[in-house]
Amino acid sequence: MATLVFLEIDEGSVKKSSFEAISYASAINAETTAVAFGDLSADDLAKIGKAGATKLLHVTDAPFAQPNSMAYASALAEAMEKTGADTLVLAKSSLGDAIAARTSVKLSASLISNVTSLPGEEGGFSVRKSIYTGKAFANTQSVTSRRVLTLRKNAALIREDGQTVAVEGFQPTVRDADFNVKVLSREKATGEILLPEADIVVSGGRGMKGPENWNLIEGLAQALGAATGCSKPVSDMDWRPHREHVGQTGLKVAPSLYIAVGISGAIQHLAGVNSSKYILVINKDPEAPFFKAADYGVVGDAFEVLPRLTEAVKAQLG
Amino acid sequence: MKILVCITHVPDTTARIAFTDNNTRFDKTGVQYIIGPYDDYALARAVELKEQLGGSITALNVGGSETEPTIRKALAIGADDAVRVDAEPTDSFFVANQIAHVARDGHYDLILMGRESIDYNGGQVHGMVGELLGIPSVSPVMTLIVEGQKVKMTREIEGGKEFVEADMPLVAGCQEPIAEWKIPNMRGIMSARTKPLHVVAPVSDEQRTHVGSYELLPPKAGVKLVDPNDMAGLVNLLKNEAKVI
Ligand SMILES: Cc1cc2nc3c(=O)[nH]c(=O)nc-3n(C[C@H](O)[C@H](O)[C@H](O)COP(=O)(O)OP(=O)(O)OC[C@H]3O[C@@H](n4cnc5c(N)ncnc54)[C@H](O)[C@@H]3O)c2cc1C
Secondary structure: OOEEEEOOEEOOEEOHHHHHHHHHHHHHOOOEEEEEEOOOOHHHHHHHHHHOOOEEEEEOOHHHOOOOHHHHHHHHHHHHHHHOOOEEEEEOOHHHHHHHHHHHHHHOOEEEEEEOOOOOOOOOEEEEEEEOOOOEEEEEEEOOOOEEEEEOOOOOOOOOOOOOOEEEEOOOOOOHHHHOOEEEEEEEOOOOOOHHHOOEEEEEOHHHOOHHHHHHHHHHHHHHOOEEEEOHHHHHOOOOOHHHEEOOOOEOOOOOEEEEEOOOOOHHHHOOOOOOOEEEEEEOOOOOHHHHHOOEEEEOOHHHHHHHHHHHHHHHHO | OEEEEEOOEEEOOOOOOOEEOOOOEEOOOOOOEEEOHHHHHHHHHHHHHHHHHOOEEEEEEEOOHHHHHHHHHHHHHOOOEEEEEOOOOOOHHHHHHHHHHHHHHHOOOEEEEEOOOOOOOOOOHHHHHHHHHOOOEEEEEEEEEEEOOEEEEEEEEOOEEEEEEEEOOEEEEEOOOOOOOOOOOHHHHHHHOOOOEEEEOOOOOOOOEEEEEEEEOOOOOOOEEOOOOOHHHHHHHHHHHOOOO
């Protein structure tokens, strides 16, 4: 049966993780409908088709312009009925989680979160999901006829061989009760590479000594096109904003490359980064536990190593 | 004000994760259990709200009798009474359904819980409970203030935060810095022994997912150390060996 995909839009662009969701859904069933709320660029429209969506339900009505998990969940449940899809796919995020949970209840569907693989071939609908903060996986079966999946980053490669997508306007029913949470204001960094979406993350810990030294972390991040992260004590001391806090009680990231500078590698920090493809650790203590979880390591003083590394990156990447 | 705080009973953050019975069951041998760290934030904020506004706090856990020491800890920290729904928390819908039932009966103004559990990391239960009860759910919540019937909250969003307001009743999935974790004192621990802990049977056995087997994350092969004076060599490895930059 057909699949439906929720597209999350940030600063006017469809998030990379949503394109992964399209390609994932199209691998389950080629008849993949994407649902987008708000304006889309011509470039994104082309990419939605290339990633594998055959149809786009486009919602441009004013009540749906601001992200609203309750209203989006109602609209997606309506779109599931309308398209006859049996599987709804979303990228995991705080918005995606809330929508997924509410939609699954509306549809009496199962909900499987943190999915990392396509369904297996054998009997029933079963996928692998990440559990214990990245330390293990559970092969999880859906026992209902409809299901909702939230994907972890890198669950699918983004396709580029799809066709032009057929766009159809969609006016979901507006339910007053879905608008009971009023957004008073929003504070958002603009032009920042979003940490959960980033392919490279440069993170600093207490070994960076103070917020005044973060120019070294930012310099390397800028040279690499990376997002910046930090350990819990660093955000607890307000050296960095809380949204950069990575780990068991913070954000879980899964970049291709995670660079940890002056972070000891406590098990609670590792829990947030162990899904990274490669880990590079820079620490002056050769006994730092982080080296056991790393692919590459530099034993040295961050204040000497970072400027050298940033120069070398600039020299080789131009 | 009546507050319901839902707590998970989960392995300590430093616990060794392993499976037994042919990888079909979590290995509990030697594992210490705690209140989920995010639920602990929710409980701490509930205690502050009660100090400020009066009312009562009920702690709720869905789990077998082995979770009672964890529930007693919540009572020691400041919950007035507790409910344990006597069942294995097998999937998130099953748990949400139990919570919604207890919440409906108790007419709570606020239903607080952690933004996610640290065993399954689903982040699903607060949204499901909100939908089952037909009330708003907000997560992840970093600050929560009650003004009359209104609740003002700061919600973390990617790259920033959002300030929102809603009427009670509502569900909030909490995270730091909503409150500081509270450590029970001697008086709390003593009084927790006699506070009521009601054990109730589950209302439904419906579950929508089933775990067939578990796997561990494969270990890393070992670290390749690079001389701190050879950063060009390191960049070369990242570029041509790992192919990540
Ligand atoms: C329930 C619970 C949840 C937690 N959740 C999280 C979480 O989500 N995320 C998290 O990060 N932590 C978490 N923690 C805290 C965690 O246990 C550690 O305390 C924390 O990760 C340590 O941060 P750090 O590595 O920055 O600091 P430290 O442990 O102090 O390490 C600093 C490191 O910097 C190195 N260093 C010092 N100077 C230099 C230099 N000049 N050059 C290079 N290296 C240098 C040192 O060798 C050391 O290894 C949690 C703890 C608990 C109990």
